Amino acid sequence: MTTSNKRPDTVRLQRISKAFWESAALMSAVELGVFTAISQGHNTIDRLAHAIDIEPVNAERLLTALTAMQLLSRQGEHFSNAEDVQRFLVEGEASYAGPWMLFGKPRWEGWGKLTEHLRVRAEDQRLLGMYDETFTVERAREYHQATFSIGMGAARRFHRQVDLSGRQKIMDLGGGSGCYCIVAAQTYADIKAEVLDLPPVVEVTREYLANHEVSERISATACDFTQDPLPNDADVAIMASNLPQYSRDIIAGVVRRVYAALLPGGEFHLIGETLNADGVGPLAPALWGLSEAVSRSTGLAHTTADCEGYFAAAGFEHIEINNFIPQTLTRVSGIKPI
Numbered sequence: 001m002t003t004s005n006k007r008p009d010t011v012r013l014q015r016i017s018k019a020f021w022e023s024a025a026l027m028s029a030v031e032l033g034v035f036t037a038i039s040q041g042h043n044t045i046d047r048l049a050h051a052i053d054i055e056p057v058n059a060e061r062l063l064t065a066l067t068a069m070q071l072l073s074r075q076g077e078h079f080s081n082a083e084d085v086q087r088f089l090v091e092g093e094a095s096y097a098g099p100w101m102l103f104g105k106p107r108w109e110g111w112g113k114l115t116e117h118l119r120v121r122a123e124d125q126r127l128l129g130m131y132d133e134t135f136t137v138e139r140a141r142e143y144h145q146a147t148f149s150i151g152m153g154a155a156r157r158f159h160r161q162v163d164l165s166g167r168q169k170i171m172d173l174g175g176g177s178g179c180y181c182i183v184a185a186q187t188y189a190d191i192k193a194e195v196l197d198l199p200p201v202v203e204v205t206r207e208y209l210a211n212h213e214v215s216e217r218i219s220a221t222a223c224d225f226t227q228d229p230l231p232n233d234a235d236v237a238i239m240a241s242n243l244p245q246y247s248r249d250i251i252a253g254v255v256r257r258v259y260a261a262l263l264p265g266g267e268f269h270l271i272g273e274t275l276n277a278d279g280v281g282p283l284a285p286a287l288w289g290l291s292e293a294v295s296r297s298t299g300l301a302h303t304t305a306d307c308e309g310y311f312a313a314a315g316f317e318h319i320e321i322n323n324f325i326p327q328t329l330t331r332v333s334g335i336k337p338i
C-alpha cells in the first residue's frame with residue numbers, strides 16, 4: 001500500500017466507477033456526427049440540435065459533458081473542437097478515426113457482464129475467442145473499417161522505423177486490412193507479401209488490396225496462425241495487434257512456428273499491446289488483456305519480458321524491445337540466424 005499525508009477521499013474511485021459514462025458520451029458524439037457538425041459551423045446548442053436533429057435539451061446535455069471532458073472548448077455560446085478531435089473525429093478527413101472510436105461498442109453489453117465472464121471456467125474458454133461463428137464477412141468488414149482507420153497510420157510508422165530494403169517477401173499474421181503490407185508495397189518497388197487471416201477476413205483483405213491496386217504483389221490466404229502451416233518463402237514476418245488474444249503457451253507456439261517457417265536471416269516483428277517487464281501497466285495493454293475475459297478466450301496481457309522469452313526460446317537472435325505507440329503498442333523484433 002502506498003501512503004501519503006493526504007487523507008484518502010472517494011474522488012478517484014467515483015471517477016473510475018463512472019468512466020463508462022464518458023465512453024458513451026464520446027461514442028454517441030461520433031455516431032451523431034457532433035464534431036463534424038461543429039467543424040461545419042453548427043457550433044451553438046440550437047444550431048447543433050437542428051443540424052443533427054435532436055432536441056436542444058439533449059444537445060445541451062451532450063455538449064456540456066463533452067466540454068467538461070475537454071473534447072470541446074466553449075467561448076460564450078460557441079463550441080469548438082479540441083485539436084485531436086478536429087484532426088481525428090471530423091468525417092471526410094483522411095485522418096478520420098471515428099470507426100476506431102466505435103470499435104469496442106459491440107462488446108458494450110459484454111463488459112456489463114464482466115463479473116459473470118470472470119467466473120467462466122477454463123474448460124469453457126474458446127481458442128479463437130471473439131472469432132466465433134458470429135464473426136461473419138459482414139462483421140469482419142465492419143471490424144476492419146475500424147482497424148483500417150488507424151492502421152494505415154501505424155503501418156506508416158512501422159515502415160519509418162524499420163528498413164525492409166532488399167527484403168523479398170513479408171508474411172503478415174493476422175494482417176486484417178493488410179495495412180502493413182499495403183504501405184510496404186507503396187514503399188518498396190519489388191517486395192511481395194502474403195496476408196494470413198481467418199476465412200471471413202481474407203475476403204475483406206482482398207477488397208482493401210484491390211482498392212489500393214496492390215493485388216498483384218500482395219495475396220491474402222485463409223490461415224489460422226495458431227495451427228495452420230505458414231508460408232516458408234518469407235524473409236520478413238509481422239504480427240500486429242493480436243498479442244493479448246492468446247495465452248502465453250499459444251503465443252510461444254506461434255513464435256516458434258514463425259521461426260521455423262522464416263528463411264534464414266529473416267526478421268520477425270511482433271507488435272502488440274504489451275505490459276512493461278514488471279507487469280505494472282501501462283493501462284491500455286492491461287485493459288486489452290481484461291477484454292479477453294469478455295471474449296471468453298485464453299488471452300491476457302503479455303509483458304515485454306514474456307515476449308523476449310518467446311523469441312529467445314524459439315532461437316531468435318538480436319532481440320529488441322522497441323517502443324511503438326507510447327503506452328499502448330510495443331514492437332519486439334528478432335532475427336533468425338543464418
Ligand SMILES: C[S@@+](CC[C@H](N)C(=O)[O-])C[C@H]1O[C@@H](n2cnc3c(N)ncnc32)[C@H](O)[C@@H]1O
Binds near residue numbers: 174240242
Ligand atoms: C486487431 S486486428 C489487427 C489487424 C492488423 N494486423 C492491423 O494491425 O491492423 C487482429 C487480426 O488478427 C486476426 N486473427 C486473430 N486470430 C487469428 C488466427 N488465429 N489466425 C489468423 N488470424 C487471426 C483477426 O481476424 C484480425 O484480422
